[in-house]
Amino acid sequence: MSLPHALLTSLLEKASSGYELARRFERSIGYFWKATHQQIYRELGRMEAKGWIAVTSEGPDRRSRKKVYHVLEAGRQALREWVSEPSHPMEPREDLMVKLRADAIIGPSGVEDELERRLALHRDLLADYRAIEARDFSRPKLAREDVIRYLILRCGIALEETYIAWSEEALATLRSPATEIFGEATKPGASSTKQDGK
Amino acid sequence: MSLPHALLTSLLEKASSGYELARRFERSIGYFWKATHQQIYRELGRMEAKGWIAVTSEGPDRRSRKKVYHVLEAGRQALREWVSEPSHPMEPREDLMVKLRADAIIGPSGVEDELERRLALHRDLLADYRAIEARDFSRPKLAREDVIRYLILRCGIALEETYIAWSEEALATLRSPATEIFGEATKPGASSTKQDGK
């Protein structure tokens, strides 16, 4: 459960309203931690109750209903603790792989289309990342903060490149006649357990 | 929601009990779709109610309470449909990246330890994958099913290699004195928004 900490981080970067955060969570931090406005409003309420954040009432923002939050010392402390605590990586949920494995067992099923779709998504994402890289990190000397942010971005870039390369290979393999013909030809030899109610 | 379909796939590969599936979901399919025994039992119940699967009552398994399920035609059909439907990739939830970004904004916090821990996990995973590769896919000619399974495995391998390379780079960067000294030195120049309740 690290949504609150993602929000704290985002609020430390810039004090914001729930609405602004929601939009920030579609890009920026959203590239590695997505959240809907619902989750955000709810969590902001909880964090305010816990004394981690508070509404900035001063300023010319009282005309609208907009509530700009900022991080309190307790929140900063909570974030610091959370960062230094060990945590488990997320359990993987790769439905594409399930689909591929299903295809392997039930036979050709059109997964290639899905693969193609995902490949396009990865290419788009990589293009986004490259644009951010050119815009924010092409200067020669970066401050510590930016070095780290660039590190995060490079992780995304490397991952997308990996996905793209793999997807292309996968598509080529699935579409190669060898997979079809040869696969069918040697199928009887494979250990295929079929059990079906009539 | 693809747990039921992951279960169908696994049951098509081999008719099994909930318990066996639960163990299978710690390795094998579990490498890309994790599920606890609770989820599995519940889902098996639902799928049985929907007529997707049924208990194989025949055989010498009636002595114990063990319930071995197999896939019915309706289940196979449901799986086939699901595979050919477009689906959304999972939203990312990378708490490590959140931690790094938090570190970037609140200053050195000991993320390196976490990075090191994750790196070790990735190395272990890669070793598992390599072992599977050597055990199952070193033969020269693979049937279609195995070609696909190997493809899935190679995705895992490529991803883990990417994570490992990136983690090493990240650790080197975070620990290099340049990041520390130079980062601190140029910090005042960066656009750091600080807002804090006293």
Added chain:
DNA sequence: AGGCATTATGCAACCAGTTGCAATACGGTC
């Protein structure tokens, strides 16, 4: 015979995330 690990199944409560809906305010357009 008693104890313990493993196999095997399941309920109940909870928590995080998703979906659908709703309301109000602001600013511009036809």
Added chain:
DNA sequence: GACCGTATTGCAACTGGTTGCATAATGCCT
């Protein structure tokens, strides 16, 4: 002045996943 897009906040219901607990049979060790 009615209409529309978008900013802005929020409730309620639901679903999928997690955690803690309960139970019973099997088989092995001592």
